[in-house]
Amino acid sequence: METTIVICGVGLIGGSLALCLKGQPGLNVIGHSPDASLAEKYVRRGVVDSATTSLREAAEAADFIFLCVPVGVLDDYIRQLSAMDLKAGCIISDVGSTKSSVTDCARAADLKPAVFIGGHPMAGSERSGVEAASQHLFENAFYVLTPEPATPIDALERLSALLRHTGAKIVRVDAGEHDEIVAAISHLPHLIAVALVNQVRKHNETNGLYASLAAGGFRDITRIASSEPVVWRDILLNNRHVLLELIEEWQEEMKRFAQMLRDEDGEGVSEAFRTAGEFRRQLPERRKGMLQSVYECYVDVPDHPGIIGRIATELGSRRINLSNLQIIESREDVPGVLRLSFRTQEDLDQAVTLLEGLNHSVRF
């Protein structure tokens, strides 16, 4: 018998989930959007088997419903679903970046005979919309589920089994604990990236050299400042209580840095870099799909015509596979920097040996 999966909001995350499930034997993937032109686009791009603007029609046929919309509209979806004639055993899940409020809402709503289990894939991108969806987005990432003590174990097992198609590692975490952790490792970093970019943007209004000289460091720490504004508005407002505490902690951290600079405490500054570097090196390695290459190095390239082509050719002739090549800066008066990305550590190691042998300066 066919299993019907409904995905509400086929954007970056909903679309990536749809691509993992569509085409698997016995699965029928239906996209839902209240906007007819979007529903039509989901089908045209081949991300879902069919699409509809009718939530009731899709939901009442569903074995699984995934809510992949901004956090601010999740509760409204839960309430609408609670008024529908859902199939017995239907599993409703979501992919929202916060878990407490949606879990509370689902507990309060009468969803029977359906079951709600909160979810959050710990993978994403600063891109958005169905155009950014990728079948590989969740590969080897963690996929958090937040079941409650009353969640039937067979429902949890059925959801986990379905999500194995994503290639992600399923972990169970309490919803409140989840929100505290992601505030520190995801929400605060997004907020800081945006504040940093806006600080530089203001300086740049009076001196355009700020933007011109911004190189790898600024780009690396601020990539996520380009994330989707509505999605992030909802996340930050929803998790504001945790974030407000973390912002205070952050301000203390900045004050400590300021004091070290005032005191010309070089030992303190280098110790902060040492402990941060040590912790960062211990972060679990994640071999992910195509949206993120982890094996990267930076190569300084003098502004000689054809140099980039020569580097790519040298790598290719030794069968070292580049997964991405990005020119970070290249102008007449500024030496260029290339960011080279590889899929494996082995390719990266071979590339570094080769490029250093050719007298290029390589950094990580």
Ligand SMILES: NC(=O)c1ccc[n+]([C@@H]2O[C@H](COP(=O)([O-])OP(=O)(O)OC[C@H]3O[C@@H](n4cnc5c(N)ncnc54)[C@H](O)[C@@H]3O)[C@@H](O)[C@H]2O)c1
């Ligand atoms: N972006 C990430 O890195 C990331 C990672 C993990 C989880 N999430 C979570 O996934 C969810 C979706 O985010 P995304 O990055 O895929 O965003 P997205 O903008 O790519 O997709 C959002 C989808 O929701 C639809 N939508 C937006 N507002 C709606 C409304 N009011 N009513 C109905 N549909 C609406 C859009 O049409 C789109 O299909 C969010 O809850 C977000 O917190 C995001």
Ligand SMILES: O=C(O)C(=O)C[C@]1(C(=O)O)C=C[C@@H](O)C=C1
């Ligand atoms: O890689 C990115 O661009 C992301 O923003 C992904 C990211 C994160 O902060 O790590 C963003 C939001 C999520 O809910 C989960 C993952």
